[in-house]
Amino acid sequence: MSSAQLFNLATAVYFVAMVLLALVLLLRNRRLGSLAIVTVWCGFVAHSAAIGLRWLESYRLPGAIGHVPLSNLYESVIFFAWSIVLIYLIIDLRLRQRAVGAFVVPFALLAMCWAQLRGNDAIEPLVPALQSNWLTYHVVTCFLGYAAFAVGCAVSIMYLVKGARSASKPADTDDLLPSLEVLDALNYKAIMIGFPFLTLGIGTGAAWANYAWGTYWSWDPKETWSLIVWFIYAAFLHARLTRGWSGRRAAWLSILGFVATLFCYLGVNLLLSGLHSYGGG
Amino acid sequence: MPAKPRPLRILRDFLCSLKLTVATLLLLAATSILGTVIPQNLSSLQYRQHYGDKAQLLQGLHLDDMYHSVWFLALSGLFVINLVACSLRRLPAVWRSVSRPPLVADGALLRSLSHKATLQAACSVDEAAIRLQPLLRRRFAGPRRTIGPEQEVCLFAERRRYARFGAYVTHLAILFIILGALIGSWFGFDSFVSIVEGDTVTQLPASEGQAPVELGFGLRCDDFSVSYYEGSARPREYRSLLTVIEEGQEVAGYTRVPVVVNRPLQYRGLTFYQSSYGLAQMPLFHLQVRMPDGAEVQMAGRPGQLLPLADGGSLQVVDYTPAFRDLGGAALIEVLTADGQRLPAIAAMQELPVDENHASPYRLQLLRVDERYYTGLQVTRAPGVPLVWLGCLLLVLGSLGAFSLAHQRLWLTIRPTAGGCEVQMAGSSHRNRPAFAGTFDRLGQELAAELEANNHSAKEDRS
Numbered sequence: 001m002s003s004a005q006l007f008n009l010a011t012a013v014y015f016v017a018m019v020l021l022a023l024v025l026l027l028r029n030r031r032l033g034s035l036a037i038v039t040v041w042c043g044f045v046a047h048s049a050a051i052g053l054r055w056l057e058s059y060r061l062p063g064a065i066g067h068v069p070l071s072n073l074y075e076s077v078i079f080f081a082w083s084i085v086l087i088y089l090i091i092d093l094r095l096r097q098r099a100v101g102a103f104v105v106p107f108a109l110l111a112m113c114w115a116q117l118r119g120n121d122a123i124e125p126l127v128p129a130l131q132s133n134w135l136t137y138h139v140v141t142c143f144l145g146y147a148a149f150a151v152g153c154a155v156s157i158m159y160l161v162k163g164a165r166s167a168s169k170p171a172d173t174d175d176l177l178p179s180l181e182v183l184d185a186l187n188y189k190a191i192m193i194g195f196p197f198l199t200l201g202i203g204t205g206a207a208w209a210n211y212a213w214g215t216y217w218s219w220d221p222k223e224t225w226s227l228i229v230w231f232i233y234a235a236f237l238h239a240r241l242t243r244g245w246s247g248r249r250a251a252w253l254s255i256l257g258f259v260a261t262l263f264c265y266l267g268v269n270l271l272l273s274g275l276h277s278y279g280g281g
Numbered sequence: 282m283p284a285k286p287r288p289l290r291i292l293r294d295f296l297c298s299l300k301l302t303v304a305t306l307l308l309l310a311a312t313s314i315l316g317t318v319i320p321q322n323l324s325s326l327q328y329r330q331h332y333g334d335k336a337q338l339l340q341g342l343h344l345d346d347m348y349h350s351v352w353f354l355a356l357s358g359l360f361v362i363n364l365v366a367c368s369l370r371r372l373p374a375v376w377r378s379v380s381r382p383p384l385v386a387d388g389a390l391l392r393s394l395s396h397k398a399t400l401q402a403a404c405s406v407d408e409a410a411i412r413l414q415p416l417l418r419r420r421f422a423g424p425r426r427t428i429g430p431e432q433e434v435c436l437f438a439e440r441r442r443y444a445r446f447g448a449y450v451t452h453l454a455i456l457f458i459i460l461g462a463l464i465g466s467w468f469g470f471d472s473f474v475s476i477v478e479g480d481t482v483t484q485l486p487a488s489e490g491q492a493p494v495e496l497g498f499g500l501r502c503d504d505f506s507v508s509y510y511e512g513s514a515r516p517r518e519y520r521s522l523l524t525v526i527e528e529g530q531e532v533a534g535y536t537r538v539p540v541v542v543n544r545p546l547q548y549r550g551l552t553f554y555q556s557s558y559g560l561a562q563m564p565l566f567h568l569q570v571r572m573p574d575g576a577e578v579q580m581a582g583r584p585g586q587l588l589p590l591a592d593g594g595s596l597q598v599v600d601y602t603p604a605f606r607d608l609g610g611a612a613l614i615e616v617l618t619a620d621g622q623r624l625p626a627i628a629a630m631q632e633l634p635v636d637e638n639h640a641s642p643y644r645l646q647l648l649r650v651d652e653r654y655y656t657g658l659q660v661t662r663a664p665g666v667p668l669v670w671l672g673c674l675l676l677v678l679g680s681l682g683a684f685s686l687a688h689q690r691l692w693l694t695i696r697p698t699a700g701g702c703e704v705q706m707a708g709s710s711h712r713n714r715p716a717f718a719g720t721f722d723r724l725g726q727e728l729a730a731e732l733e734a735n736n737h738s739a740k741e742d743r744s
Contacts, residue, residue: 063511125510128519128542128555185715192684196677203673212543214471214554214659216669217462219348221317228310235306242299260310272317 006050011112013043021102028176033098044085058123065125070139074119081111083147099176103154134208142201146261148194152187153258156251159183184246187254195233202226221272225264232257296366305360316347368452375445384427384437386692386707396708396721402732403701410434416731436693447683450675457672465665476502477561477655499526503537505654519555521656557657565651566598566612571644593619616641687712
């Protein structure tokens with residue numbers, strides 16, 4: 001079995017999991033929730049195995065071009081999806097809020113589909129600038145941060161949906177969605193996970209740039225956008241300490257932060273030019 | 282303390298406010314976008330070509346170098362002042378509460394605490410205190426014992442009190458990073474030098490309006506090479522071999538040091554990074570030519586140079602590719618025959634198929650190409666960098682600590698009752714209260730069990 005087939009399998013399993021999670025919400029069936037989460041775990045195992053297999057495959061290619069599968073847009077989107085599922089599963093293990101999955105898993109599924117349909121899955125050798133251990137540290141930390149922000153965004157959307165629904169139908173209480181307080185706390189928690197990772201990601205990126213190019217910060221669009229994302233989430237975290245910035249406003253700020261994150265990740269590569277151009281292929 | 286005059290107090294409250302923090306952070310985020318959309322540091326002419334009449338406005342607002350503009354630096358300055366003011370204002374109170382915690386839980390404190398429980402025991406106050414202290418030490422933290430105003434016994438225990446400082450560590454870290462950046466821009470420099478293979482440089486070229494910088498030593502480029510991945514034009518490695526020379530002598534340990542991307546050379550506070558390369562001069566092509574009469578001659582020439590042949594014809598190298606199909610390097614030659622015909626021909630490293638050069642009267646082969654490269658090195662002295670790394674490290678540790686560590690405190694007040702004593706338990710956690718609720722409940726059960734066991738043993742003693 002090749003890694004490409006395994007990636008397809010993982011995508012399919014995530015799709016089934018998403019349908020099951022949607023059914024959990026629609027049918028208000030808690031027992032189905034356990035089946036859904038087991039499905040997500042299956043998809044995650046296949047996904048992890050596929051990443052490992054792709055890593056191995058790269059070493060089997062002629063010309064000694066083996067490297068960690070984190071070097072181009074296709075590989076990073078796949079890793080992004082993997083990180084989202086990882087963060088979701090960790091939160092699920094600790095808090096057992098099944099319904100959250102119905103909003104989070106679609107993010108991972110979307111990323112996987114996009115990678116399968118639009119990505120270039122050829123394993124290519126690394127250009128000299130990427131031949132560094134910093135590649136792994138930098139990409140892993142950044143994407144764990146991004147993934148936590150994706151979870152925060154999903155939870156914020158849930159918050160807004162639930163808030164709008166309970167405003168129109170106050171009697172409709174048992175919809176299996178966590179309460180507004182829990183969602184608000186989850187949003188905060190996700191960003192508290194993501195923020196140190198983003199900080200570490202920017203730090204490792206700066207260290208690597210200093211090592212490769214002799215400058216740790218050059219106001220390149222990618223660097224600047226990562227700082228913009230950092231500013232937004234720093235504002236989010238400080239806003240929590242002031243009165244009146246939890247709930248709806250916090251949810252909107254979290255969504256804004258994730259939009260900036262997506263632009264930092266994809267928009268900069270696809271629309272602007274700069275040092276991270278190899279991420280665009 | 283005398284009240285400060287109003288305007289000063291308003292200014293202080295403004296600079297210390299969290300609303301200002303949120304506003305400057307969001308403003309910094311919003312304005313930073315401009316510099317990623319507008320290309321930075323182009324010439325006036327390029328801006329006019331890009332933006333026409335708007336170029337002047339754009340340059341007037343310093344949007345052509347916005348991250349160093351007065352207004353952006355002022356906004357960053359406001360951010361720093363706010364950060365320092367906030368920290369200085371809040372830190373003393375935090376310090377006080379950590380260094381001199383309230384050992385006795387009085388009424389006001391108790392009312393502010395969300396986690397409370399009361400246990401009854403049949404033993405005396407002293408006995409309860411003696412039994413509970415080791416348990417607390419084992420399961421929570423070593424308690425401090427004091428006597429309250431009404432002669433009640435108070436036990437106070439806390440853990441991870443340093444967690445209170447996480448946020449201030451991140452603030453300090455940001456100051457370190459900014460200080461490191463300032464030190465870098467005051468005392469550091471970066472430059473670029475290109476060295477032709479075989480040459481030695483002793484100074485760095487001057488930047489605009491300044492004298493060249495003396496290195497104080499010599500740096501020689503012994504060799505530069507590019508290697509490619511097999512069967513592709515994708516570069517695998519750019520490699521310079523560099524040698525440091527002090528007073529005419531090669532320095533031991535610094536001879537023929539390979540410098541590649543991601544592996545710079547450091548010497549006497551300077552760092553040299555592999556940055557670019559190029560041809561120092563036109564390459565020299567060595568050709569073997571077999572004349573129509575079977576005689577073979579060897580000749581060498583650079584592109585554009587006319588190479589005359591014995592029969593009155595001539596050759597000229599026009600172009601070169603390092604990979605021609607799968608035949609290795611090949612040169613495109615313009616052949617001028619004795620009777621004035623101009624023909625294109627190919628000279629390759631390997632034997633060509635016969636039909637390639639059928640028109641040419643001469644059979645050509647490329648023996649070798651002498652290329653003399655120069656290597657382009659980025660040179661920096663960055664004295665602020667260690668401080669920046671320290672700042673980054675503290676920023677990560679501080680934010681991890683601020684979010685994941687909670688300062689937990691526990692107060693036990695033991696009072697005598699008619700049947701023995703009453704233990705009032707109260708606790709607080711400065712973050713993650715749901716998790717602390719679990720800890721608090723478990724601890725309450727364990728304390729109760731301990732007192733219960735005490736009860737039993739006391740009863741047994743009596744019987």
